[in-house]
Amino acid sequence: MLLKRLTEAMGPPGFEDDIREVIRAEAKPFADRCDTDVLGNLICEKGAGNPGVRVMVDAHMDEVGLMIVHVEDNGLLRFRALGGIDPRVLVSKPVRIGRDGRPGVIGAKPVHLQSQEERGKPLKMEQLYIDIGARDKDDALAVVQPGDVAVFATECETIGDGCVKAKSLDDRIGCAVLLEILKRTYRLPLFAVFTVQEEIGLRGAGPAAHRIRPDVAISVEGTVCFDVVDAPGHGQATVLGRGPAFTVQDGRTLADRRFLEFLIAVAEKYNIPYQLRRVKGGSNNFAAIQRTREGVAGGAISVPVRYIHAPAQIASLDDYEHTIRLLDAVLREIEAGAWTG
């Protein structure tokens, strides 16, 4: 399963080597060429010489992760976050460290030995360590160095009714959508970009857009979904299974209204369910792309993902399929001249 290969690969921001190789192998048979730029973005071209609207579709390949910063005398590893991780999701989870994916666990002081006061407080990142089974500092340093990175060790599996559970669905699900699109052929210059460093401030997308000079850019993102018990309607952001979500306004972007209306019109024409993303927080690569050079038209299509930035995230496979269908329809409409900008 493509989603399994993508979500189980490693790629914290700035350390996307493993996931980039996985994506390159998937993309190569279908793209005319796959290049990397100076930041490490992977740019896959298809029909770059075609006449028509230059379209850039992007998904970020990085994921939230951890960096080992210090090895204690007792062999436990101190770490810090790469990207936005709530320390409360780290306790009692397995991780994989470094290129060889060495297993480790994030433990905590047993509840039996904690005072009532301690129990009432969340554990801070400074109180947590990764345990790789090392006997002492030298034993640990033989296999792990400060600067090595780690990610959650979550197996990608189907769960419940038509859903998938994995780490890094934010945004490997977007990467999967792009790879499915690359398999198809459009009569326009298409650039599928797998970007780096989205999770620490949308760092990769701007330079990629600057280089590509797209007429239209579409970011495909795994976005916040909190349609759970006790969450008020206005705090849900998106609802699982109701289709891809369009941004109106988020932490960094006011939607390009023309393109938003275009997305809605295409979804309705092709009878594809969609929803509006209903939360102001968070953002995606389109915020960076929109402001490159003289400004770029476009928007974001997001797949709702429950528990993003946590070890076990959940997405609906219907939403995933609908997102592929929608992006395909959007490209077909652009190809047919329906987007006049």
Next chain:
Amino acid sequence: MADRSGARFLTELMSLHGGPGFEHRVAEYVKGALAPLCTDVCYDRMGNLVARIAGDAGDADAPADPHADARPAAASAARPKQRPPRLMLAAHVDEIALIVTRIEEGGFLRVAQTGGFDPRTLVGQEVVVHASRPLRGVVGSKPPHLTTPEERKKAPSLEDLFIDLAMPEVRVREQVRVGDRVTIHRDPLELMNGRIAGKALDNRASAAVLLECARTLRSLRHEADVYLVCTVQEEVGMRGAAAVVETVRPDIAIAVDVTFGDFPGQAPDESFKLGKGPAITFGPNIHPQVFGGLRDTAVRHHIPYQIELSQEPTGTDANAFQTAGDGVATGLVGVAIRYVHTSVECVAYADIEDCGRLLAFYATTVDRSVVEGLSCY
């Protein structure tokens, strides 16, 4: 680890699910491993597994089925002369679990404890709901994009947590009932130095100790009948332990249970080193001669050991054993694991081997004179 079959037995045991009151699949797995090494194996009415290795003394009156044990009216005084000494080595095989208390709108599940989870360790965890068929779920967590700084300062309580089965409410209601049990889904991990991490090492590590002990005993002579026991319902308050004392009527009962591995911020006397041998407990819950016998055995056989000091009844089956029946001479040994009651508990397998050997060699020292001496103060 020259022979890895013990570690394999442990990781397979960890992968099984069995919270308090539903230990049967776990006990059956242990039974399958112990039966070829034992004289007879049975369950008592509570569900405790009792596997007996007959001693060399011959045991005409030791029953194959403990339920059939005729109990003479004035047994207590005469018993040691009438039958071989009985040494019971007991490990609880239940793991901490949760129980479904409510199906909420949207099909999300609320749960209560059956055992002592730190709710903070449940956030973002993968679980198995033991419904009409096993269902996989995720304990939800609010993404950092939506949490306020105030929220992040709060430790979640169990009441706030919910399980997401990724299916519509109507499908959840078809399959899940209030009262269904929930356990952690976690594949065991192999770390460096033969260390193993995962769920339920408390107390499946001790079940592995029993297996190591049984294997070592095969090549040793022992007068005592050795009873290898898997108890139930320890995690909700040692509920299986007293019953199994009535079943086995041991002269000496040693609980095998995990203790706290070292971790920054823990008191030194509550921090045991992984890989430095089993911990032997000393204190009011422990019969001094049993403690002394275990320690002397470790010294004689060059088995590394650590001493754990306790000041009150321990939080283990040893607590119940000591005061069950007419009172039992009780011991407590176990291996140190890090992160007790999380789903990433961590053990050094060498400690399990050492603990198994310690108990086997101790068993060879238990004879009638040792048993008679237990009541002489």
